Amino acid sequence: MSRRHKRKKLMSEINVVPYIDVMLVLLIIFMITTPLLNQGVNVELPKISSKPVNPDQADPIRVDVDRDGQLHYDGETITADDLQQRISVIVNANPEVKVYVGGDKDVAYGQVIAAMVLLQEAGVPSVGLLTEPPESANPASANPTSAN
Numbered sequence: 790m791s792r793r794h795k796r797k798k799l800m801s802e803i804n805v806v807p808y809i810d811v812m813l814v815l816l817i818i819f820m821i822t823t824p825l826l827n828q829g830v831n832v833e834l835p836k837i838s839s840k841p842v843n844p845d846q847a848d849p850i851r852v853d854v855d856r857d858g859q860l861h862y863d864g865e866t867i868t869a870d871d872l873q874q875r876i877s878v879i880v881n882a883n884p885e886v887k888v889y890v891g892g893d894k895d896v897a898y899g900q901v902i903a904a905m906v907l908l909q910e911a912g913v914p915s916v917g918l919l920t921e922p923p924e925s926a927n928p929a930s931a932n933p934t935s936a937n
Contacts, residue, residue, distance in 0.1 A: 849887035850879065851919070852908065856893040858900040860907075869907055876911040884914065891919035 852872065853861040860867050862875065879886060888908055892901040905916050 849889055849917075850876065851889050851891060852876075852904055854890065854892045854896050854901050854904050856895040858896060860904060869903075873907050873911045876908060876913060880912040884912075887917065888913045888915075889917040889919045 851862075855861060860869060860872050862872055867875075876888070880888075890901060890904050890908070892904075901918075908916050
């Protein structure tokens, strides 16, 4: 009878050491990857469907990037440094000025982003992107005033 009373008790504890190891590994992975996710350009996306720009508003600044990646401002080809200086002067005089970037459909995406970064460095608080409405199936109903 003495053998019955000397049974081993069941262990009801959970070993949490493996869980702690997994959590530490995940913490290290997140600490390494988080700074990599913060690269980019701040763009304010519209919260409603896009509407055409109102021509009655004050003249917005328009910067175009052609298919060769050259910048155009005020009807002339301009270097990145000159563009940044001119835009900086305009934004300092009128911080509420609207700035839009138009890119050729064949230009590399990175070159449009580079133009947006130049504008951001010049002090522009937000940049809009110009688009053209899609061509309709009926050529007679196409928008004749679409911008290039």
